[in-house]
Amino acid sequence: MYKIISGKEVSLAVKERVAEKVREFKAEGIEPCLAVILVGEDPASKVYVNNKKKACEFCGIRSLEYVLPEETTQDELVELIEKLNGDSSVNGILCQLPLPKHIDEKTVLNLIKPEKDVDAFHPENVGHIMIGDFNFLPCTPAGIMEMLKSENISLDSKHCVIIGRSNIVGKPMAMLMLKENATVTVCHSHTANLKEIVKQADVIVAAVGRPRFVTADMVKDGAIIIDVGINRGEDGKLCGDVDFDACCEKSSYITPVPGGVGPMTIATLMQNTITAAEIQNKG
Secondary structure, three states, rough: OEEEEEEHHHHHHHHHHHHHHHHHHHHHHOOEEEEEEEOOOOOOHHHOOOOHHHHHHHHOEEEEEEEEEEOOHHHHHHHHHHEEEEEEEEEEEEEEOOOOOOOOHHHEEEOOOHHHHHOOOOOHHHHHHHHHHHHHHHHHHHHHHHHHHHOOEEEEEEEEEEEEEOOOOOHHHHHHHHHOOEEEEHHHOOOHHHHHHHHHOEEEEEEOOOOOOOOOOHOOOOOEEEEEOOOOOOOOOOOOOHHHHHHHHHEEEOOOOOOHHHOOOOOOOOHHHHHHHHHHHOO
16 A cells, blocks of 8 residues: 655645744844746746745745846846845845746856855755755755655665656755665666666656656556656646556555645745855854
């Protein structure tokens, strides 16, 4: 019998911890603040930014929102980030991805001060993650680790297979799992015998962006399945990278879509904002 790991429940616990910390900050005259920048009209990004705003309200974090038109130039965006970098009342800066094609993503992300980089995308923060000495973690991988922790799941000696090698999920996820003494395999579009490799996994992290990509014949009995994907199926309904109905009975633990990893990503962003406020105000 499998158990669903509810991101809604775990994220609520994280946000409540953050809200308590915010109250402590405010008692000391410090108001944690997160600035979110959205360029363009991407519908998914709009929804995500709105959810971040709601999470800030719940936690008591001051939220600044900059919604810029699609035709915003790179110079204009750079000017805004430099202004926020220099504003001591702003603790965290997040530039929502994807950016319009005429804006160089790397330039923009590298411009955000490392101590305000609550997405942990700056090369300095990435380097700290590599050596296991970090202040911030990318929100999705950190959220996944929190979900596993909530169920007292140890990764020590487990074989973890990550499907997807993105800088946002796959690569940092591998680093965090290695830190917990897991044996990690990262699979991607050029992996030979992918199905056979995934079937060896004690823990599967599916972050490939393809609806219901992981099927029951790729899952060994008792595997833990973490589904990072958010897709629209042919029926128009939200679904993950895992065929939930087919795979759940073979798993010991599984995350749903929606209501799984998604809420954890936002809760971790709130945690990162508090960490940033602590670094900037208390050293």
